[in-house]
Amino acid sequence: MNQLIIKLITILILVFSHKYYVSSTLIDYSEKSGTYQISLKIFHDDLEKDLGFEMNELDYDDYKQTNSIIKKYLINNFKIYSNETELELDFLGYERKNDLVIYYIEVFNAKNIKSLIIENKILFQSFRNQKNIILFRANNYKKSYIHTSENFQSSISLP
Amino acid sequence: MKKILFAILVISFVFPINIFSQDKKQQGHTNTNKFRQLYDEFASPNMFRTASGAPGPAYYQQRADYKINVELDDKNKKLYGDETITYTNNSPETLSYLWVQLDQNVRKKDSPSLDINSEGVSVAYIPDSFDKEFLSDPFDGGFNIEYVKDIDNKPLRYIINQTMMRIDLPNPISTGQSFEFKIKWWYNINDHVKQDGRSGYETFPNDENRAYIIAQFFPRMCVYNEVEGWQNYQFWGDGEFALPFGDYEVNITVPSDHILEATGELTNRKDVYSKEMMKRYNQAKKSYDKPVIIVSQDEAIEAEKTFSNQKKTWKFSAKNVRDFAFATSRKYILDMMAVKIGNEDVMAVSIYPREGNPLWEEYSTITVVEALKSFSKYTFDYPYHKAVSVHAHNIGMEYPMICFNFGRPNIDGSYSDDVKFGMIGVIIHEIGHNFFPMIVNSDERQWAWMDEGLTTFVQYLAEQEFGEKYPDAIYPNKNFPSDRGPANMITDYMSVDQNYLAPIMSNPENVYSLGPNAYGKPATALNILRETIMGKELFDYAFKTYSQRWMFKHPTPEDFFRTMEDASAVDLDWFWRGWFYTTDFVDISIKELNQYFVSPNPGEEMKEIMKERGLVRNRLRPLIFFENFENDLENNRDKDPLENSKLLNNYLNENYSSEEISNLQIPKYFYEIVFEKPGGLVMPIIVEIKFEDGEVIRKKYPAQVWRKNDKEVRKVITSDKKISEIILDPDEETADVDTRNNSWPKKEENTDFDKFKSRIQG
Numbered sequence: 008m009n010q011l012i013i014k015l016i017t018i019l020i021l022v023f024s025h026k027y028y029v030s031s032t033l034i035d036y037s038e039k040s041g042t043y044q045i046s047l048k049i050f051h052d053d054l055e056k057d058l059g060f061e062m063n064e065l066d067y068d069d070y071k072q073t074n075s076i077i078k079k080y081l082i083n084n085f086k087i088y089s090n091e092t093e094l095e096l097d098f099l100g101y102e103r104k105n106d107l108v109i110y111y112i113e114v115f116n117a118k119n120i121k122s123l124i125i126e127n128k129i130l131f132q133s134f135r136n137q138k139n140i141i142l143f144r145a146n147n148y149k150k151s152y153i154h155t156s157e158n159f160q161s162s163i164s165l166p
Numbered sequence: 167m168k169k170i171l172f173a174i175l176v177i178s179f180v181f182p183i184n185i186f187s188q189d190k191k192q193q194g195h196t197n198t199n200k201f202r203q204l205y206d207e208f209a210s211p212n213m214f215r216t217a218s219g220a221p222g223p224a225y226y227q228q229r230a231d232y233k234i235n236v237e238l239d240d241k242n243k244k245l246y247g248d249e250t251i252t253y254t255n256n257s258p259e260t261l262s263y264l265w266v267q268l269d270q271n272v273r274k275k276d277s278p279s280l281d282i283n284s285e286g287v288s289v290a291y292i293p294d295s296f297d298k299e300f301l302s303d304p305f306d307g308g309f310n311i312e313y314v315k316d317i318d319n320k321p322l323r324y325i326i327n328q329t330m331m332r333i334d335l336p337n338p339i340s341t342g343q344s345f346e347f348k349i350k351w352w353y354n355i356n357d358h359v360k361q362d363g364r365s366g367y368e369t370f371p372n373d374e375n376r377a378y379i380i381a382q383f384f385p386r387m388c389v390y391n392e393v394e395g396w397q398n399y400q401f402w403g404d405g406e407f408a409l410p411f412g413d414y415e416v417n418i419t420v421p422s423d424h425i426l427e428a429t430g431e432l433t434n435r436k437d438v439y440s441k442e443m444m445k446r447y448n449q450a451k452k453s454y455d456k457p458v459i460i461v462s463q464d465e466a467i468e469a470e471k472t473f474s475n476q477k478k479t480w481k482f483s484a485k486n487v488r489d490f491a492f493a494t495s496r497k498y499i500l501d502m503m504a505v506k507i508g509n510e511d512v513m514a515v516s517i518y519p520r521e522g523n524p525l526w527e528e529y530s531t532i533t534v535v536e537a538l539k540s541f542s543k544y545t546f547d548y549p550y551h552k553a554v555s556v557h558a559h560n561i562g563m564e565y566p567m568i569c570f571n572f573g574r575p576n577i578d579g580s581y582s583d584d585v586k587f588g589m590i591g592v593i594i595h596e597i598g599h600n601f602f603p604m605i606v607n608s609d610e611r612q613w614a615w616m617d618e619g620l621t622t623f624v625q626y627l628a629e630q631e632f633g634e635k636y637p638d639a640i641y642p643n644k645n646f647p648s649d650r651g652p653a654n655m656i657t658d659y660m661s662v663d664q665n666y667l668a669p670i671m672s673n674p675e676n677v678y679s680l681g682p683n684a685y686g687k688p689a690t691a692l693n694i695l696r697e698t699i700m701g702k703e704l705f706d707y708a709f710k711t712y713s714q715r716w717m718f719k720h721p722t723p724e725d726f727f728r729t730m731e732d733a734s735a736v737d738l739d740w741f742w743r744g745w746f747y748t749t750d751f752v753d754i755s756i757k758e759l760n761q762y763f764v765s766p767n768p769g770e771e772m773k774e775i776m777k778e779r780g781l782v783r784n785r786l787r788p789l790i791f792f793e794n795f796e797n798d799l800e801n802n803r804d805k806d807p808l809e810n811s812k813l814l815n816n817y818l819n820e821n822y823s824s825e826e827i828s829n830l831q832i833p834k835y836f837y838e839i840v841f842e843k844p845g846g847l848v849m850p851i852i853v854e855i856k857f858e859d860g861e862v863i864r865k866k867y868p869a870q871v872w873r874k875n876d877k878e879v880r881k882v883i884t885s886d887k888k889i890s891e892i893i894l895d896p897d898e899e900t901a902d903v904d905t906r907n908n909s910w911p912k913k914e915e916n917t918d919f920d921k922f923k924s925r926i927q928g
Binding site: 029031035037039044045046048051061064099100102105106109111113135136138140142151152153 | 299576584588647649661662663666918919922926
């Protein structure tokens with residue numbers, strides 16, 4: 008833990024206004040639907056770079072094409088396991104909000120899941136100082152994690 | 167509250183012994199009230215800085231005047247310079263040494279700054295990261311000091327410690343005395359695109375030309391004051407600059423085909439401008455409605471084709487500035503437009519390579535104009551004669567009168583809204599830095615938020631005003647899409663794991679992410695103060711007072727905090743403590759709503775108390791009874807209260823005339839809202855209450871409502887119609903991190919996720 012904190016004392020921001028290499032992922036258990044509702048927030052330019060695009064080259068208005076590119080990327084870089092099996096994720100799609108791309112993912116039949124492993128490797132290829140924040144909420148249970156390029160898995164055991 | 171008091175009285179009457187007969191006595195505690203005075207965090211007010219937040223009668227500041235000659239070697243990417251610094255000691259102390267900043271040394275091969283961060287190996291690398299990480303030689307940067315001499319050319323003793331140089335004075339200088347000395351240096355200019363940095367050059371791949379944005383290029387005096395003594399915090403990379411004011415005479419020699427802009431007044435314009443440029447410049451001086459092109463794109467393209475071996479010297483004179491920077495390239499296009507600020511003409515200037523067009527020609531200069539107007543409105547009239555926006559790839563950085571800004575279209579000239587709004591936003595921000603910290607000269611090395619937070623806050627106001635002025639530019643948005651300022655945009659950051667948060671009042675080197683910490687959060691805090699806590703009128707006056715008091719001076723955080731309170735009569739100790747000195751977040755919720763009516767008989771709760779105390783109804787003194795909706799078995803809740811309570815009816819008849827009674831608004835329903843506060847921050851409680859007939863009212867309870875119970879408070883709403891819905895913080899103006907518990911009845915959660923899902927399925 009200490010080591011992780013020390014690693015975090017890094018420059019998360021370049022000199023100018025809004026550049027700091029952080030993505031955030033909210034994993035919310037929905038009582039209503041018995042699913043995990045996941046929203047990944049990524050700075051669009053970071054994502055584009057990791058996808059191998061030049062700045063602003065990705066056409067977000069071409070939803071179908073862009074969605075399939077991002078989806079393929081996330082399938083490889085964002086995984087959830089439970090009892091040593093990879094869970095099936097439903098990649099719903101993305102939306103743009105300011106300089107963010109928000110990607111929505113759902114995990115069905117989550118009601119009886121008691122332990123899970125979140126693996127999030129997004130952006131580490133391009134940004135060594137990337138931090139991916141995971142916030143997990145299920146009923147009253149709340150936990151957050153920070154993933155780094157060396158440490159990109161978290162196991163969660165529900166009480 | 168009344169109910170609780172009543173309950174306490176009842177309990178203490180019935181079980182008095184329990185309270186005083188506990189085995190273990192309770193321990194005392196120190197003051198932990200969120201509203202306690204902030205004296206423990208504040209420096210004591212004194213003759214230098216008063217308790218009102220103003221400069222005191224003994225306030226002083228040092229002065230540093232510079233005469234600088236620099237020459238750019240465009241072929242070899244080196245900068246050569248010599249300078250004469252006149253340092254004036256206005257402090258009451260005698261100084262026996264001076265400290266000079268050598269910021270370029272942060273790029274020395276053996277700079278400790280390179281080793282300050284933890285490192286690790288990634289699972290995979292893209293080739294250019296791999297190259298940068300493992301293959302490239304470290305850049306051979308940093309100042310090469312050729313001499314440090316006094317005015318009679320006698321060498322002065324000096325020692326360099328990282329990014330700072332101590333010069334030992336032959337004779338100490340006492341109050342009012344000046345010391346003149348000379349330094350000669352050169353350094354290799356860095357590629358700011360490949361190696362990062364706030365300054366450097368960019369090479370353009372197609373024509374091998376370079377654009378230079380040059381800053382921190384000369385040894386600069388450190389600040390000496392009564393707060394820090396000499397600045398003794400090294401430049402590690404994040405904490406920017408603390409600099410004294412002074413006058414600058416700077417001669418810059420560059421290839422004769424370069425176009426150049428810099429801090430200060432160009433004193434030999436006729437020598438360096440062509441006749442045609444002079445003509446257009448004179449037009450621009452009177453052009454208040456649109457920019458005048460001084461050097462066109464075609465002319466710049468023509469200039470790119472050759473590389474002059476001739477030299478030209480541009481001479482600048484700047485009065486009362488804290489720094490100096492310039493930008494130079496044969497690639498530059500130049501345009502200008504005049505703007506009236508107060509009674510003075512200010513020139514808004516843009517220079518950019520053709521790679522910035524068509525975006526820059528269209529938006530840069532008008533953005534400078536709007537930024538100057540908005541910032542002047544909230545602070546003071548912009549006091550310099552010009553403000554320059556330079557286009558540099560991927561940089562946003564500020565210097566007096568000149569700033570470097572990103573925002574580059576695609577190669578084919580197309581650009582997304584993001585690029586456009588990013589560019590307009592960064593120009594507003596960096597132009598705004600002229601006010602904070604170039605003029606209101608806070609110590610950036612110690613406190614990034616004092617300039618970044620205040621600038622980002624006014625930037626938000628300026629962006630919104632830009633949107634109002636140019637609705638076509640922001641179409642189809644109705645408002646400028648600001649990404650910092652509104653309260654609900656900081657909640658993600660404020661709810662991350664506490665291990666990775668630092669208070670705003672931290673040194674910029676020690677925070678986990680400087681963007682939200684020094685820019686977003688303080689800007690949001692000020693926006694909340696303005697819109698929700700103080701109100702615009704009180705806030706704006708106090709903010710302006712701070713700006714004007716500390717114009718051309720060196721304020722500290724306390725000077726800001728104190729002035730905001732002093733000029734508004736709003737005690738904000740609790741706000742500063744919570745928002746600036748802790749990592750607490752806002753989370754207020756509606757725990758429950760208890761609904762009562764006036765009932766003919768004692769309600770269930772009353773009955774319980776009567777039972778506990780052995781009381782019977784006919785022994786009670788006459789009381790008006792309340793009952794909870796839940797226990798309303800006889801359906802009395804909708805009846806007239808006067809019918810339900812004969813006692814109340816009689817009381818009114820005895821104390822009021824019938825006319826008065828008919829004018830009384832006798833409430834039928836009594837609602838007790840229980841607010842809970844899981845979050846550590848104190849905020850006003852703002853509720854929107856909807857009634858069954860559709861009427862909507864708003865109630866705002868001051869933050870002080872939490873002063874005697876930090877966890878839970880109750881508020882009573884009375885009405886003659888039923889409440890159908892209550893929404894806490896309906897406009898999302900308090901930065902509440904969890905809005906799932908902000909309504910009654912509990913709403914089926916409609917998260918962004920739900921909204922998105924229903925949209926794509928809809």
